[in-house]
Amino acid sequence: MTVSFILNGEDVSAKARSVDRLSDLLREAFGLLGVRSDCRCGRCGRCLVFLDGRLVPSCIVPAFSVRGKEVVTIEGFAQTEDYREMVEGFAAAGVETCGFCEAPKIMAAAALLERTPRPLPREILEHTSSAPCRCTDPEAIVKAVQAVAELRARRLYRRAGQ
């Protein structure tokens, strides 16, 4: 079947079988290698994408089910101001995540801040658990996300003043 959807802001179509996972379709049909497909059961978080604005593990999403929906991968998210703020906030907090979890952790934190501009530490830890990894001290992740929240609040304040 042909699946048409919006991928990183562009209308796309791809041939997909009902047995294909979204993570595999994104990697193989579109070359989006930032989407990894490791555990294939939704646990490792390395395949996280935004589906209609919601963070989901794309390895447990059948490719056929994204028909008519909007998908944003780390490649698309990296083009946004939100992403730049995330990187800046993580750097400001001195957090260096590993190559496996950096993108999903940033996406998980961004998903949280989208709905909760001033998250509590427990909310940060819970949301970043969508991309579990032992490379970074959880307290450092909390500081990093709080730093991003601060940057974002300042940006919104500046915009409101303009």
Next chain:
Amino acid sequence: MLASDVHFAKDLADALDIQRRRPGILVFAGGTDILREQGGRGISLPAELLCIQSIPELRRAGLTERFLEIGAAVTVAELLELGDSALPPLLAEAVRGIGTPAVRNLATLGGNISCRSRFMDSWPALACLDGLVELRDQGGATWMNVNRLLGEDGKPSVPVGGLLTRVRIPLDRWDVHALRKVGPRSYPTPETAVFAFAARAEKGILAEVRIAFAGEIGLRSQALESSIIGRSLPLSSREATSIAEGYKSLAEPLPEGLALQFGSLLDGALGLLSS
């Protein structure tokens, strides 16, 4: 691996029509239960699938004075976004235990209830809250208490045919409640189970009590609950011990580790009525 024929229902009438024409078609919403055990390259799915995730009627949630009504395709994340003022605390706590936040964006309440291989997190809470599920087919709608999803063998007994469309939860007052999840949290294993407890008192007398525990096997005995109702509160420690004794045979089908955990959670809950 089998390539499936996928049918996208545009509304409820369409979904019921597809289901009538194709008996046995697998209903697909979030897909988290269907895909969670499949670690291979491709997905193995039945020959025919009915996608209900975009049906508007199944994606609504509404609150009246007497109950909360949730469409079967409402995701767990959307359910939590209703907020603590709308969501009964026991249910809120139960669904917070489902998967990771990313998985909760896919998993639906209907899927969580209608899992056939085991009980998922929401069942014990819904059983305590006297939740009802609506099953629809071309002939009409039937409301059914979630307790009827507990088979005589303790395993899930989800009716075949028909479509689970809505969940209705009475907004009754419960004076004390408790919910505990044991075993691995974000991913269900044979050691994962949920304990739920709720009780209501009237003039110092225990007026209602609900105790449910479920993982691969579900436990709830309305007969044992009835035998506790009507006692004066607080319960004496002798009464609490005798009630716990009564539950021992109910817990017999559980693996030893889970039976011990059930016993200790029950003791904790009865402790709430003893103080």
